[in-house]
Amino acid sequence: MTIALAGNPNVGKSTLFNALTGLRQHTGNWAGKTVELAEGTVRVGTERHRIIDLPGAYSLDAHSREEEIARECVASGAYDCVITVADASRPDRGIAFALEIMRHTNRVVLALNMCDDASRRGVTVDCAKLSDALGIPVVPITARRRRGLDALLNAAMQVSARDISVARTEYDPVLYAEKLCNDCVTYTHASNARDRKLDRVFTGKLGYATMFALLAVVLWITLAGANVPSALLSSLFSRGNALLLHVFDAIRAPWWLTRVLVDGVYLSVTWVVSVMLPPMAIFFPLFTLLEDFGYLPRVAYNLDRGFERADSCGKQSLTMCMGLGCNACGVIGCRIIDSPRRKLVAMLTNALVPCNGRFPLIIAMIAMVVHAAGFAGTVLRAALLAAVVAFGVVLTLLCSKLLTATVLRGESTPxxxxxxxxxxxxxxSVIVRSMLDRTLFVLGRAVAVAAPAGLVVWLLANVSPDGVSLLARAAQFLDATGRFFGMDGVILLAFVIGFPANEIVIPALVMGYTAGGALTDTTLAELHALLAAHGWTRVTAICVALFALAHFPCSTTLLTIKHETGSAKWTALAAILPTIVGLSLCAAVTWCARLLGFG
Amino acid sequence: MRKLSELRVGEVGRIHAVGGDIAARLHKLGFHGGAEVTCEGRAGRGSIGAYRVRGTVVALRRNDAESVSLWD
Structure with missing residues (x-):
């Protein structure tokens, strides 16, 4: 048997899907979470049934991609019944949607979700009366606490046995749903007083201040919390390093094999793990908490003026926030934007917001500029990192404007x-979900790239025809260009090597400077000493941070853009645009600093 | 006749009619003639407003809110 799961956005449909199937389809408190169909199975007694999760839609009128998919699926009749989910604390929209579905089938169950929340808000629905009036079962559930799921599935089994008949009705679903709600729903007190109070803090006049403060606090918790586990992992890995050398020695492995595996592969992988894992394991859960809370649409609301002036879609804020986790995910998220023109704008500018993989590099650069130790130092660095992210948002807006004013001009859509x-x-569940689904996924991908990249970089650094290594030759070739932009050849080369994953820029830098040798300990202090020894100044660090913020996106992101746009031309622009922006910024900073007598 | 975009923050109005390209979409969200609407707030120096109809809060840009007229 096949059950289709339908409903408006933001009613906990994905939560119900996960509760029924035991899958971990990502959920989030904002419209457009589920754009594609997800599938799972649920066990009832001894039988397994298929569940298709339709995208959240406000109607079947096909005003957006989500609604088109939902409409096609409902009209196809390729299911035995439809469970349509409504928010029990504001059931009008959900009932109207159920009425629309009932124009296609009578095998419908209405699930009133989040009943615990509704009773807290003083909303009571008379389910029996509503069920009589609609002619379909109405089941109160609380999906996140797994309440009412058995009753829901039983009702689904019952309606599946119905003879298919469709009521030809003339009434307007929206108006009729409101009439039904007037009859069947009672409100004991102002149901949204708390939301209004929260909105006064998170939006409106305080909106920008709260947003920056939240970002800075999240980053501060990330930086402060990551220090200890990072140091722990790093010391653990350096012991592993010593152990590995002993083992290779004991089995009499040839020296080059030992070095390529230990200094090349092992160094890259352990660097990525010790530097990336702790901040990600802190950042992703915090971010997911905010997402669950319902904060992301408020970000879009607060920032909308900027996006309106850039003639881009307000939902671009949401895809930008996703890019903060991973740009490839952000690019996929652009599917929620309906206008093809504005979708392209959002995809081409997504990489201007630093993803988690670039955080360690930017953090290391900030730490080179601001050395201050202790609490004040961490706060200052977190604020600077938040400022870098905010600057990325400004660049996103400027580039979006540039695109909509030139190659992507067009009409504005509502x-x-x-x-x-x-x-x-x-x-x-947020912690578990974000750890398993996001952190380990992104880390796994980074490690998968870091291992072969470490091998290649080590070989480049150690294969030396005529006594000069390939890496040194390439760095030499790029050196003049690099210096013009306030960096050097090794740095540019490290960014090129970091193309598969930006996480390996720092290990590549280290190998470039030590000519294939390795640091004994992967601490920031040692890294800074090494960089300073190769002529780095604060201006160099600022330029590297700016270039880390704005340069060609990683290969995964570009492949995703290629896949989503199907166009090599747009993919090329997605690589060229941020690179030009980044290099211009670096040149401006460097030449200003030189004129003023720094660096 | 006033427009939805002219509703002051905290003020309640009654919708007269919805025009423009988004009429059908707004109708599904409960924005139809006769519906009561509250302005919950504005952001971006008034370029976008949050409007509540029957428990659902929807943010609309100024030019979109202009296509909704209110009873005086």
Missing amino acids: FILELPPYRAPRVG
């Missing part, structure tokens, strides 16, 4: 953004 009710995030 923008409707729902601001969903705030919800208390589920701390436990």
